[in-house]
Amino acid sequence: MDTILKKEGSTVWITGLSGSGKTTLGLALKTYLTSRGVPCYVLDGDQLRGSLSQDLGYSSMESEENARRAGEVALMFAKTGFLAICCLISPSKRARNAIRARHAHLRLAFHEIHLKCSLSICRARDPKGWYSKYEVARLAHQQIRVGSVNLKYEDIGSFLEENSYDIPDEPDLSLDTETQGVSECLNTLVNYLKLS
């Protein structure tokens, strides 16, 4: 039975380090679903930073609050029958578990998808230039500019360093984006969603 074609909405929560490919996979999933008439909506971490969460910085607590808000909006879309696709680093396990619990409370499916990719590869990709900016700021003990915000290098480092990211213990699906391409990952994800 095609779960992704069911009337009830659900949330696909894509978590992983910066540069692991969350937005790329999320947008590929959106394209796949849209072409099949499945209503979906992408909540992207970077876009949220410029809109719903523009009042938030990048400390651990603020990062948790950012994830909480994304989870609440995902719930609204899921309640409406949409498949909400969230692409957020969301480094805090506590925050991710809280969002899972909120979905369970409302009897809506929540799928935690972990994108596995080593920090060295993410650093080498550095799609937003964050890693290099951070490295320069860290060495000079300076502030780093992200969008229109000046941040302490310690704060931005809080979600660019491997040890600050809580690797999911039991994700619903784990995808290796270091060795596998987008279409292969999308294929696995779509099959998982159909079978779940």
Next chain:
Amino acid sequence: MDTILKKEGSTVWITGLSGSGKTTLGLALKTYLTSRGVPCYVLDGDQLRGSLSQDLGYSSMESEENARRAGEVALMFAKTGFLAICCLISPSKRARNAIRARHAHLRLAFHEIHLKCSLSICRARDPKGWYSKYEVARLAHQQIRVGSVNLKYEDIGSFLEENSYDIPDEPDLSLDTETQGVSECLNTLVNYLKLS
């Protein structure tokens, strides 16, 4: 031409004092639209207080932030082709104008609907018991409990008193909910949306 049946989404922002009938009218509009196959979503101030805005209190600044967040979520739904129906006191003209500007920037329609109802009638209706709670707390200089939050009576008063509510100068539509019933107001609102 039926604007409410167009593919582009838009936001209907219903503002007015507590007890003026915002949620009642918003839900009536939802029922009307749903029965005609128009995708819509209701963002209700009280519900947001228990979810997306559960970290916020009731001071003027926090009330503005609550409206800002509702506006950002409304934008997400409107971008998806939904008619977002927001039922919020939203006492701050500055906050409402900022939301209007955000919609204009994204070329999405924003309709400010003002529910006119005198404070004395709202107090007499007191659907949530807020006015009486506030009056007791004010006289005793005590805290007031709203949901699971203890508030200073001054804070809760900031949006229960007429002089703290910025009456819209030029709302897109003004409805007198003191003298007119729900079906009459709904009829006027639906006609306005069709003609706008």
